[in-house]
Amino acid sequence: MGKQLWALIHVTVVILIIVEVESSLHRVGGGRYSWNSDVNYSDWANHQRFYSGDWLYFGFNRTRHSILQVNKSSYEQCVDTDFIFNITRGGRDVFQLLEPKPYYFICGRGYCIKGMKLAINVLPQPPPSAPLTPTSTAFTLIPLHAFTAAILTFVFKALIL
Known part of the structure:
Protein backbone atom coordinates (compact mmCIF):
# COMPACT_ATOMS: atom_id res chain seq x y z
CA MET A 1 0.00 0.00 0.00
CA SER A 23 5.52 27.15 -20.37
CA SER A 24 6.37 27.60 -24.02
CA LEU A 25 9.25 26.52 -26.18
CA HIS A 26 10.60 29.35 -28.36
CA ARG A 27 12.67 28.35 -31.38
CA VAL A 28 15.20 31.17 -31.35
CA GLY A 29 15.01 32.92 -34.72
CA GLY A 30 12.07 30.79 -35.80
CA GLY A 31 13.62 27.87 -37.69
CA ARG A 32 15.34 24.54 -37.19
CA TYR A 33 18.91 25.86 -37.50
CA SER A 34 18.11 29.40 -36.56
CA TRP A 35 21.13 30.44 -34.50
CA ASN A 36 23.16 31.89 -37.37
CA SER A 37 24.22 35.23 -38.78
CA ASP A 38 21.28 35.49 -41.21
CA VAL A 39 18.63 36.31 -38.55
CA ASN A 40 17.65 39.66 -37.06
CA TYR A 41 17.28 38.54 -33.44
CA SER A 42 16.06 41.92 -32.19
CA ASP A 43 13.17 41.81 -34.65
CA TRP A 44 12.40 38.19 -33.79
CA ALA A 45 12.42 38.88 -30.02
CA ASN A 46 10.16 41.93 -30.45
CA HIS A 47 7.47 39.63 -31.86
CA GLN A 48 7.64 37.18 -28.95
CA ARG A 49 6.44 37.24 -25.37
CA PHE A 50 8.63 35.42 -22.86
CA TYR A 51 7.47 34.27 -19.42
CA SER A 52 9.34 32.70 -16.53
CA GLY A 53 9.34 28.96 -17.04
CA ASP A 54 9.56 29.23 -20.85
CA TRP A 55 12.32 27.51 -22.78
CA LEU A 56 14.59 28.75 -25.58
CA TYR A 57 15.62 26.27 -28.28
CA PHE A 58 18.83 27.02 -30.17
CA GLY A 59 19.50 25.04 -33.34
CA PHE A 60 22.97 25.62 -34.81
CA ASN A 61 26.19 24.17 -36.20
CA ARG A 62 28.23 23.53 -33.06
CA THR A 63 31.51 23.47 -34.94
CA ARG A 64 30.99 27.11 -35.97
CA HIS A 65 28.79 28.69 -33.30
CA SER A 66 28.29 28.83 -29.55
CA ILE A 67 25.67 30.20 -27.18
CA LEU A 68 26.82 32.16 -24.18
CA GLN A 69 24.62 33.78 -21.57
CA VAL A 70 26.26 37.11 -20.72
CA ASN A 71 25.55 40.33 -18.83
CA LYS A 72 24.28 43.48 -20.53
CA SER A 73 27.73 45.04 -20.91
CA SER A 74 29.20 41.91 -22.53
CA TYR A 75 26.14 41.76 -24.80
CA GLU A 76 26.56 45.36 -25.93
CA GLN A 77 30.33 45.01 -26.49
CA CYS A 78 30.31 41.40 -27.78
CA VAL A 79 32.68 40.21 -25.07
CA ASP A 80 32.69 36.41 -24.98
CA THR A 81 35.36 35.79 -22.34
CA ASP A 82 33.45 36.62 -19.16
CA PHE A 83 30.18 34.74 -19.71
CA ILE A 84 27.63 33.70 -17.09
CA PHE A 85 26.84 30.31 -18.61
CA ASN A 86 27.90 28.37 -21.71
CA ILE A 87 24.73 26.82 -23.12
CA THR A 88 26.56 25.14 -26.01
CA ARG A 89 26.27 21.37 -25.89
CA GLY A 90 25.30 19.58 -29.08
CA GLY A 91 23.85 22.06 -31.57
CA ARG A 92 20.23 21.56 -30.52
CA ASP A 93 20.31 23.08 -27.07
CA VAL A 94 17.66 24.43 -24.72
CA PHE A 95 17.77 26.98 -21.95
CA GLN A 96 15.02 27.57 -19.38
CA LEU A 97 14.14 31.14 -18.43
CA LEU A 98 13.67 30.68 -14.70
CA GLU A 99 13.34 34.28 -13.50
CA PRO A 100 11.46 37.33 -14.73
CA LYS A 101 14.37 39.56 -15.77
CA PRO A 102 16.38 40.57 -18.86
CA TYR A 103 18.52 37.83 -20.41
CA TYR A 104 21.39 38.33 -22.84
CA PHE A 105 22.93 35.77 -25.20
CA ILE A 106 25.75 36.03 -27.71
CA CYS A 107 27.58 33.77 -30.11
CA GLY A 108 31.31 33.61 -29.46
CA ARG A 109 34.05 33.09 -32.04
CA GLY A 110 33.50 36.59 -33.51
CA TYR A 111 29.92 36.04 -34.70
CA CYS A 112 28.37 38.39 -32.12
CA ILE A 113 29.77 41.35 -34.05
CA LYS A 114 27.95 39.99 -37.13
CA GLY A 115 24.63 40.20 -35.25
CA MET A 116 24.41 36.83 -33.51
CA LYS A 117 23.16 38.15 -30.20
CA LEU A 118 19.83 38.06 -28.46
CA ALA A 119 18.38 40.22 -25.69
CA ILE A 120 15.00 39.33 -24.19
CA ASN A 121 12.93 40.51 -21.28
CA VAL A 122 11.23 37.71 -19.36
CA LEU A 123 7.93 38.52 -17.65
CA PRO A 124 6.43 36.82 -14.60
CA GLN A 125 3.92 34.06 -15.33
CA PRO A 126 0.50 35.66 -15.86
CA PRO A 127 -2.25 34.66 -13.44
CA PRO A 128 -4.45 31.80 -14.60
CA SER A 129 -7.18 32.96 -16.91
CA ALA A 130 -10.60 33.43 -15.39
CA PRO A 131 -12.83 30.38 -15.64
CA LEU A 132 -15.42 30.40 -18.38
CA THR A 133 -18.99 31.07 -17.41
CA PRO A 134 -21.09 28.00 -18.17
CA THR A 135 -23.87 28.57 -20.68
CA SER A 136 -25.84 25.63 -19.35
CA THR A 137 -26.73 24.61 -15.82
CA ALA A 138 -25.97 20.99 -16.72
CA PHE A 139 -22.33 21.36 -15.70
CA THR A 140 -20.10 23.59 -13.64
CA LEU A 141 -16.56 24.58 -14.56
Whole structure:
Protein backbone atom coordinates (compact mmCIF):
# COMPACT_ATOMS: atom_id res chain seq x y z
CA MET A 1 0.00 0.00 0.00
CA GLY A 2 2.87 2.40 0.79
CA LYS A 3 4.42 2.17 -2.68
CA GLN A 4 1.06 2.76 -4.34
CA LEU A 5 0.44 5.82 -2.21
CA TRP A 6 3.82 7.33 -3.06
CA ALA A 7 3.19 6.61 -6.74
CA LEU A 8 -0.17 8.40 -6.43
CA ILE A 9 1.50 11.38 -4.76
CA HIS A 10 4.20 11.48 -7.45
CA VAL A 11 1.65 11.43 -10.28
CA THR A 12 -0.41 14.10 -8.52
CA VAL A 13 2.57 16.42 -8.13
CA VAL A 14 3.49 15.99 -11.80
CA ILE A 15 -0.09 16.77 -12.85
CA LEU A 16 -0.16 19.85 -10.65
CA ILE A 17 3.10 21.10 -12.11
CA ILE A 18 1.82 20.60 -15.65
CA VAL A 19 -1.56 22.19 -14.92
CA GLU A 20 -0.35 25.12 -12.82
CA VAL A 21 2.64 26.27 -14.89
CA GLU A 22 2.24 26.75 -18.57
CA SER A 23 5.52 27.15 -20.37
CA SER A 24 6.37 27.60 -24.02
CA LEU A 25 9.25 26.52 -26.18
CA HIS A 26 10.60 29.35 -28.36
CA ARG A 27 12.67 28.35 -31.38
CA VAL A 28 15.20 31.17 -31.35
CA GLY A 29 15.01 32.92 -34.72
CA GLY A 30 12.07 30.79 -35.80
CA GLY A 31 13.62 27.87 -37.69
CA ARG A 32 15.34 24.54 -37.19
CA TYR A 33 18.91 25.86 -37.50
CA SER A 34 18.11 29.40 -36.56
CA TRP A 35 21.13 30.44 -34.50
CA ASN A 36 23.16 31.89 -37.37
CA SER A 37 24.22 35.23 -38.78
CA ASP A 38 21.28 35.49 -41.21
CA VAL A 39 18.63 36.31 -38.55
CA ASN A 40 17.65 39.66 -37.06
CA TYR A 41 17.28 38.54 -33.44
CA SER A 42 16.06 41.92 -32.19
CA ASP A 43 13.17 41.81 -34.65
CA TRP A 44 12.40 38.19 -33.79
CA ALA A 45 12.42 38.88 -30.02
CA ASN A 46 10.16 41.93 -30.45
CA HIS A 47 7.47 39.63 -31.86
CA GLN A 48 7.64 37.18 -28.95
CA ARG A 49 6.44 37.24 -25.37
CA PHE A 50 8.63 35.42 -22.86
CA TYR A 51 7.47 34.27 -19.42
CA SER A 52 9.34 32.70 -16.53
CA GLY A 53 9.34 28.96 -17.04
CA ASP A 54 9.56 29.23 -20.85
CA TRP A 55 12.32 27.51 -22.78
CA LEU A 56 14.59 28.75 -25.58
CA TYR A 57 15.62 26.27 -28.28
CA PHE A 58 18.83 27.02 -30.17
CA GLY A 59 19.50 25.04 -33.34
CA PHE A 60 22.97 25.62 -34.81
CA ASN A 61 26.19 24.17 -36.20
CA ARG A 62 28.23 23.53 -33.06
CA THR A 63 31.51 23.47 -34.94
CA ARG A 64 30.99 27.11 -35.97
CA HIS A 65 28.79 28.69 -33.30
CA SER A 66 28.29 28.83 -29.55
CA ILE A 67 25.67 30.20 -27.18
CA LEU A 68 26.82 32.16 -24.18
CA GLN A 69 24.62 33.78 -21.57
CA VAL A 70 26.26 37.11 -20.72
CA ASN A 71 25.55 40.33 -18.83
CA LYS A 72 24.28 43.48 -20.53
CA SER A 73 27.73 45.04 -20.91
CA SER A 74 29.20 41.91 -22.53
CA TYR A 75 26.14 41.76 -24.80
CA GLU A 76 26.56 45.36 -25.93
CA GLN A 77 30.33 45.01 -26.49
CA CYS A 78 30.31 41.40 -27.78
CA VAL A 79 32.68 40.21 -25.07
CA ASP A 80 32.69 36.41 -24.98
CA THR A 81 35.36 35.79 -22.34
CA ASP A 82 33.45 36.62 -19.16
CA PHE A 83 30.18 34.74 -19.71
CA ILE A 84 27.63 33.70 -17.09
CA PHE A 85 26.84 30.31 -18.61
CA ASN A 86 27.90 28.37 -21.71
CA ILE A 87 24.73 26.82 -23.12
CA THR A 88 26.56 25.14 -26.01
CA ARG A 89 26.27 21.37 -25.89
CA GLY A 90 25.30 19.58 -29.08
CA GLY A 91 23.85 22.06 -31.57
CA ARG A 92 20.23 21.56 -30.52
CA ASP A 93 20.31 23.08 -27.07
CA VAL A 94 17.66 24.43 -24.72
CA PHE A 95 17.77 26.98 -21.95
CA GLN A 96 15.02 27.57 -19.38
CA LEU A 97 14.14 31.14 -18.43
CA LEU A 98 13.67 30.68 -14.70
CA GLU A 99 13.34 34.28 -13.50
CA PRO A 100 11.46 37.33 -14.73
CA LYS A 101 14.37 39.56 -15.77
CA PRO A 102 16.38 40.57 -18.86
CA TYR A 103 18.52 37.83 -20.41
CA TYR A 104 21.39 38.33 -22.84
CA PHE A 105 22.93 35.77 -25.20
CA ILE A 106 25.75 36.03 -27.71
CA CYS A 107 27.58 33.77 -30.11
CA GLY A 108 31.31 33.61 -29.46
CA ARG A 109 34.05 33.09 -32.04
CA GLY A 110 33.50 36.59 -33.51
CA TYR A 111 29.92 36.04 -34.70
CA CYS A 112 28.37 38.39 -32.12
CA ILE A 113 29.77 41.35 -34.05
CA LYS A 114 27.95 39.99 -37.13
CA GLY A 115 24.63 40.20 -35.25
CA MET A 116 24.41 36.83 -33.51
CA LYS A 117 23.16 38.15 -30.20
CA LEU A 118 19.83 38.06 -28.46
CA ALA A 119 18.38 40.22 -25.69
CA ILE A 120 15.00 39.33 -24.19
CA ASN A 121 12.93 40.51 -21.28
CA VAL A 122 11.23 37.71 -19.36
CA LEU A 123 7.93 38.52 -17.65
CA PRO A 124 6.43 36.82 -14.60
CA GLN A 125 3.92 34.06 -15.33
CA PRO A 126 0.50 35.66 -15.86
CA PRO A 127 -2.25 34.66 -13.44
CA PRO A 128 -4.45 31.80 -14.60
CA SER A 129 -7.18 32.96 -16.91
CA ALA A 130 -10.60 33.43 -15.39
CA PRO A 131 -12.83 30.38 -15.64
CA LEU A 132 -15.42 30.40 -18.38
CA THR A 133 -18.99 31.07 -17.41
CA PRO A 134 -21.09 28.00 -18.17
CA THR A 135 -23.87 28.57 -20.68
CA SER A 136 -25.84 25.63 -19.35
CA THR A 137 -26.73 24.61 -15.82
CA ALA A 138 -25.97 20.99 -16.72
CA PHE A 139 -22.33 21.36 -15.70
CA THR A 140 -20.10 23.59 -13.64
CA LEU A 141 -16.56 24.58 -14.56
CA ILE A 142 -14.09 24.31 -11.70
CA PRO A 143 -11.48 27.08 -11.46
CA LEU A 144 -7.90 25.87 -11.70
CA HIS A 145 -7.07 26.68 -8.06
CA ALA A 146 -10.17 24.79 -6.91
CA PHE A 147 -9.09 21.80 -9.00
CA THR A 148 -5.67 21.92 -7.36
CA ALA A 149 -7.22 22.10 -3.90
CA ALA A 150 -9.50 19.15 -4.70
CA ILE A 151 -6.56 16.99 -5.79
CA LEU A 152 -4.49 17.93 -2.74
CA THR A 153 -7.43 17.13 -0.47
CA PHE A 154 -7.79 13.73 -2.12
CA VAL A 155 -4.08 12.99 -1.66
CA PHE A 156 -4.05 14.05 1.99
CA LYS A 157 -7.15 11.94 2.73
CA ALA A 158 -5.40 8.99 1.09
CA LEU A 159 -2.40 9.57 3.35
CA ILE A 160 -4.53 9.47 6.48
CA LEU A 161 -6.30 6.25 5.51
